[in-house]
Amino acid sequence: MKLSNKTLTKFIKGAVCFSEEKGYLCSYRYSRAQMDHMSLDGYDHCWRSWALHSSNIRIEFKTDAQSLSFNYRSSDVLDTNNTIDLYINDVLYSVYNIEQNLKGSVAFSMPAGEKKVSIYLPCVSKLDIKGFTIDGSYKTIKDKGARVLVIGDSITQGGGPSITSASYLNSLVRKTGYTVLGQGIAGYRYEPRDLMKVDGFEPDKIIVFLGTNYYDEKSCLDNGYDYEIAVNEFYEKLTRLYPETPIMTITPLWRNNNVDWERFLWCIDTIKKACEKYKNIHVVDGFTLVPNVDECYKDKIHPNSYGSELLASNILKNIKELKF
Secondary structure, eight states, X not given: OBOOXXXXXXXXXXXXXXXXXXXXXXXESSOHHHHHHHTSTTSOHHHHHHTTSOTTOEEEEEEOOSEEEEEEEESOOOSTTOEEEEEETTEEEEEEEOTTOSEEEEEEEOOSSOEEEEEEOOSSSOEEEEEEEESSOEXXXXXXXXXXXXXESHHHHTOSSSSGGGSHHHHHHHHHOOEEEEEXXXXXXXXXXXXXXXXXXXXXXXXXXXXXTTOSHHHHHHHTOXXXXXXXXXXXXXXXXXXXXXXXXXOOOOOOSSOOHHHHHHHHHHHHHHHTTOTTEEEEOGGGTSOSSGGGBSSXXXXXXXXXXXXXXXXXXXXXXXXX
């Protein structure tokens, strides 16, 4: 049975709007207003491109089918974790590597009987789908968990783990059942001008995980960026948009790539001081979430699959302890 794109949108989690191009269904984790803002002259072209990536978007439904397939087109291949991952009842069942195939088809076999199926789309490319076909019945799965907006950089986008579904945010979704909108962009920083309410997604909670990019003085000087002003203006605007919404700020994780520790610790302290002003913000120390050992990181900055699992588990621990 081939599903229409309209039907397929009912199965897609982590997106707020859709479009159709040459028969392909395109899913977006940023609203049209946000994407219009990113199209303005002078906006960072890399951020604009990476915002279109399918990070933390998945297809999820119940079915008794034993096979499914679809055609895809991928915008680019930036990393080795550019995979499409199939989960059966929240357990990893199969992985498809896109590698250098920017266009292709995917076919998954599945066990008999009714089950929950989750298909995680790549974190580091824009993946569009056409001709989604299954050989059985299907049911939509209603969202039940808290609606959580997560604003972050490449770690939130999913850079680092060996497969898509191992990103800390995808892992956190499986652990909590939250309805998550993951707005992470590689290279992103505290950028107050970008903040706006997301059409179609009113969060119950917000997680902010930023601050490691543009921490060094040279990057700030070269780009006319004032770290302290940006951080303070970001939280002033965020709390104005969401005055009663609980917000969790996660300070940067350990960095081990010739970091200027005096400057880096000053940046972390700047974030903490900015957040102290607001009663609805809880600060979590990123240094406590992933150990400072190379075995937890892909490249001394981004947690690998093991580090990302620790990160998700320790964020959840803080959520429980803070009653966030």
